[in-house]
Amino acid sequence: MNKQEIIDIETKHTSGVYAKQTLTIVRGQGASLFDVDGVEYLDCSSGHGVANLGHAHQKIAEAIYKQANTLITLFETFPNDKRAELMKKITSLVAGLDKVFLCNSGTESVEAAFKFARISTGRKNIVAAMRAFHGRTYGSLSATYNKKYREGFEPLVPGFSHVAYNNVEALDKAVNEETAAVILEVMQGEGGVYPATAEYIQAARRICDERGALLIVDEIQTGFGRTGRMFAIQHFGVTPDLLVCAKSLAGGVPMGAVLIGHSVKNLTPGVHGSTFGGNPLSCAAAVAALGVMEEEDLPGQAAAKGKYLMDKLKKIESPNIREVRGMGLMIGIEMKQKVAPYIKILQEKKIIALNAGMTVIRLLPPLVITYEQIDHLVDVFTEVLTQEAND
Ligand SMILES: Cc1ncc(COP(=O)(O)O)c(C=O)c1O
Structure with missing residues (x-):
């Protein structure tokens, strides 16, 4: 053509x-x-x-080819060698986040994190930041701030509010005993490339701990080496309760993930799921991609x-x-x-x-x-x- x-x-x-x-x-x-x-x-x-x-990385191409000739699909109820390898590897990246939910995109990982926060805390409210972008499906769209993405799709999910980014006082006022979670990008991407200050991220952790809310960080754009650390949150010495990632996780093959800390409760069979989540093809690509990130010190x-x-x-x-x-x-x-x-x-x-x-x-x-x-x-x-x- x-x-x-x-x-x-x-x-x-x-x-x-x-x-x-x-x-x-x-x-x-x-x-x-x-x-x-x-x-x-x-x-x-x-x-x-x-x-x-980079594009057409030989190790990713080889891993995809090999796995495509072995097993492409398998529901996560059946354990699998490539998935196990990925789970071991990805949960070793951030100390304290040693469980993982696998899905297929950024917005799906955000949706999962919101469900996990609500079922874990028994609370409904989510506090997000002004200028935030978290995706375009209903939960993540409700956390996304810019009206250009939201208009025409109301009613959005109830329980969401937005406060000024990098403003500790505003966050302190917004989070209370009804807050299930605070969600933040460590550096806002779509919103204009605004890095968070260390003070803000550390205060967010303290405020969530004080009020019994969970801290979700959205590393969908900042993750996997982009900012100079494997995850941007690692610049600030803070561990979130839930870390959502996607984009380059599987070297370009669609995949999302939620890394989960010990404070997240009630994740029992049937609470959430995904047909394609954790499929061996994406897992093989992700194992290869994480390997390259380490070997080439991306x-x-x-x-x-x-x-x-x-x-x-x-x-x-x-x-x-x-x-x-x-x-x-x-x-x-x-x-x-x-x-x-x-x-x-x-x-x-x-x-x-x-x-x-x-x-x-x-x-x-x-x-x-x-x-x-x-x-x-x-x-x-x-x-x-x-x-x-x-x-
Ligand atoms: C910070 C952030 N969160 C969520 C998303 C949504 O990811 P996806 O397009 O894979 O659904 C994006 C996409 O650009 C993003 O940058």
Whole structure:
């Protein structure tokens, strides 16, 4: 199929819920993506933070191939070698979180965490943060703040409230003896790339402990090395009761997980479940992905490359840039004007970047991006961001 045929078929049959690009991507390698005509692009989006290991990693491909020839599907009531291997590995990542529920996406892991919090505490209320993004199914949508995602879908799930992010006083006022859980991103992604302060995360832990509420951290975007640690919460020496993750967990194969601490009670047979959850194919991919993260020290790479990139971006002198912020290889460049025209120009210059809201350019490159690619990225950004760009 040529480029126009691909676009025509997708335009004709798409549900309509995605703003389609005119770029047709058919192949990836490391931090590069290639269009149908073989033109190379530098991927600074990683499929919204999925491809931490880079595209077409040989070890992931081999693990998927091997497992596909062995056993793809098996309901979690039957124990399985690959699932056992994954459970052992994933529960070793954060001390104190030694149980896991496996599912298939980010939003599903958030839904599961809310159910677990309610059944565990016998309470109904969930406190989330303003600007938070936790997904688009009903429970997670109720915790998501921006009205652009919520409008038209009411009534949402009752019992949810939102308080200012990074504001200890507001959180302290909102959490009480009826709160089942507080849910927080350790660095807000969709909401504009805002890192939490250590003080805030540590206060959230203390407030939850004092009031008998559970602390859920959403590491769906920040997890698996992205911020320079395996999980971003590990920068702050805090252990949550529930940690939700997905995206790069299985190297790009759909998978979500909830890591569960000892304070979570009443998880008995039938309380929750998922047909595809913990299927051997995704588990094999996740075992391989976690292995690569360790062998290639992807958190260490993200820390070093993130610092290198951040330092260079901060040196760009442009009246159009308001702030550069982030952690590891999750970086936001806040502009003084709308970023859509900049993202379009970057794409014309063969760099794929994301927005986070109207005024922030978000960089989530694969953690295997090379220093040469980072230097190239900085050169292009210096050229593009020092110009004014209008619709
Ligand atoms: C912080 C956060 N939570 C939840 C989600 C939802 O994940 P999914 O799209 O896999 O349902 C996302 C997706 O971008 C996210 O960034």
